[in-house]
Amino acid sequence: MGKLAVTAKYELQKYSTEVKNNGLLGIADALVAHTHEILMSNQIDIREAERSGMSEGLIDRLTLSADRIASMAEGLQQVASLPDPIGEILDRIDRPNGLRIIKKRVPIGVIGIFYESRPNVTADAFALCFKSGNAVILKGGSDAIHSNLAITNTIRDALSAYHLNPDVVQLIESTDRETATAFMKMDQYVDLLIPRGGAGLIQAVLRNSTIPVIETGTGNCHIYVDEYADMEKAIPIIINSKTQRIGVCNACESLVVHRKIMERFLPRLDTALKEKHVEVHGDVASAAILQDCIPATEEDFGREYLDLKLSIKTVDTIEEAIAHINQYNTKHSEAIITENKENAEKFLNEIDAACVYVNAATRFTDGFMFGFGAEIGISTQKIHARGPMGLKELTSYKYTIYGNGQTRD
Numbered sequence: 001m002g003k004l005a006v007t008a009k010y011e012l013q014k015y016s017t018e019v020k021n022n023g024l025l026g027i028a029d030a031l032v033a034h035t036h037e038i039l040m041s042n043q044i045d046i047r048e049a050e051r052s053g054m055s056e057g058l059i060d061r062l063t064l065s066a067d068r069i070a071s072m073a074e075g076l077q078q079v080a081s082l083p084d085p086i087g088e089i090l091d092r093i094d095r096p097n098g099l100r101i102i103k104k105r106v107p108i109g110v111i112g113i114f115y116e117s118r119p120n121v122t123a124d125a126f127a128l129c130f131k132s133g134n135a136v137i138l139k140g141g142s143d144a145i146h147s148n149l150a151i152t153n154t155i156r157d158a159l160s161a162y163h164l165n166p167d168v169v170q171l172i173e174s175t176d177r178e179t180a181t182a183f184m185k186m187d188q189y190v191d192l193l194i195p196r197g198g199a200g201l202i203q204a205v206l207r208n209s210t211i212p213v214i215e216t217g218t219g220n221c222h223i224y225v226d227e228y229a230d231m232e233k234a235i236p237i238i239i240n241s242k243t244q245r246i247g248v249c250n251a252c253e254s255l256v257v258h259r260k261i262m263e264r265f266l267p268r269l270d271t272a273l274k275e276k277h278v279e280v281h282g283d284v285a286s287a288a289i290l291q292d293c294i295p296a297t298e299e300d301f302g303r304e305y306l307d308l309k310l311s312i313k314t315v316d317t318i319e320e321a322i323a324h325i326n327q328y329n330t331k332h333s334e335a336i337i338t339e340n341k342e343n344a345e346k347f348l349n350e351i352d353a354a355c356v357y358v359n360a361a362t363r364f365t366d367g368f369m370f371g372f373g374a375e376i377g378i379s380t381q382k383i384h385a386r387g388p389m390g391l392k393e394l395t396s397y398k399y400t401i402y403g404n405g406q407t408r409d
Helices: 002-012 017-033 035-051 056-062 066-081 120-131 142-161 177-183 199-208 231-243 259-275 318-328 341-350
Strands: 089-094 100-107 110-115 135-140 169-171 192-196 221-225 252-258 279-282 309-315 333-337 355-358 395-402
Touching: 002 110, 002 135, 017 035, 017 066, 017 120, 017 142, 035 056, 035 066, 035 142, 056 142, 066 120, 110 120, 120 135, 120 142, 120 169, 135 142, 135 177, 142 169, 192 199, 221 231, 221 318, 231 252, 231 259, 231 333, 252 259, 252 318, 259 309, 309 318, 318 341, 333 341, 341 355
Parallel strands: 110 135, 110 192, 135 169, 221 252, 221 333, 252 309, 279 309, 333 355
Antiparallel strands: 089 100, 100 395
């Protein structure tokens, strides 16, 4: 598979933007046309997940529907509509000796992607890699193997129909750990690994890989309700961030509330959370106000629940809120709800995270929502890429130098 991917990447890098875009549009149509077959395969995975006792949040990640497949197809269409980053001139340097140095975007090469539960990643990863000139080898989890196979086979068949090399996307069908570990050491073929999933998967790749890795972190995302918050904004933002989809990395897992407003705010929030069946784990001050509140532990403040659970911490100052969030967050997405511009700017400047919001839900940390068409993952590191990774984040650059007989003294 590595050898096939290397061959495919050089062929892919010769495709024009028009060829790549037409291929993406054709594959989008093919996904919709094969909705029934993909859903039948997905049902096999769901039944296996239910038998194994998978949590509601993870089953939600795994589940496809006609609407979700249509959304996958729309993601491919959006990627096709985006500017092609390959060949973009990033800089030009004209030296006194007459050399002209051009810095331009180029593909990374072959990208390997590990991911869990989410079959839509199969299509998103292909689309972004294909448009950015990269071949991709996919290693999904065993829980979504039938869904991933159905989607990959649909993509490969459509590529062949358009006389394009189907090996620009390959799926590792083996689900055993030995194969996964061997894949992590294929540095002679694979240029970059991107793990997308839970902390266990990410740490396993970081520990075992001999290939450079971009870390896409878990999401212990916070919302801080400032003393100057508008409660009419705060409650819908929190409910949306927590409950719109519970099994995603940009869901709100932790709430921080200023003590000056907690007696007015928390009872109203409690009612809204109970309507959504959210279990609250609160500190001493919030537990005294909230009904049926479970005492929060140190683990609760740092935990990505992926469930209808929420931790609450009360603070006396915005400085205390920022310190608490920076201590427990995973550097993913954090939000402040406030009408105070100085506090908003302080929060934006001092929170250490890839994405920081003012008066908006954390659920917007998503390549589709950012206008990238799709995303390969949310990078929580600071080297090369940070936040939602779109087309440009899947490129490198090289220098091309034009001379006229120059030699170095």
